Amino acid sequence: MENGIGDILVRYPRGDRGFLIPILQAIQESYGYVSSEAVDVVGDFTGASPGEIFGVASFYSQFRFTRPGKHTVKVCSGTACHVRGSGRILELVEHDLQVKPGETTADEQFSLERVACFGCCALAPVVVVDKTVHGRMTSPKAQKLLKKYQD
């Protein structure tokens, strides 16, 4: 992976922390996540410590630090979905998969993400698995949905 990251880093000036976010964005775009090895390489390149990098990246929820699972489950926590019970659905998914948003299950089957709004609020509460939108979600429907994607 380091060679690939090297190809990304040559586009940026060495030792300039101002490029931290675009560098991390480029890495995530290429690999789907920012690995701990990538954090070390970016730290060497920019002069930022791993703590600084995690701190900056954690501020932006777009970054993930674990390898994405086979399926990505996104639960909407926007206002329309929230008032229709998306919080309970998220809790249930967290419990069933034993992960928090931003994490991947131990079997690498599912990644869980929380999203601010998918732009289809009329279907609230909304859960998106991979690219498929599942609207008017309920806890029993969410459980069935997870089973369907479990191989």
Ligand code: FES
């Ligand atoms: S608030 Fe959930 S889709 Fe808009």
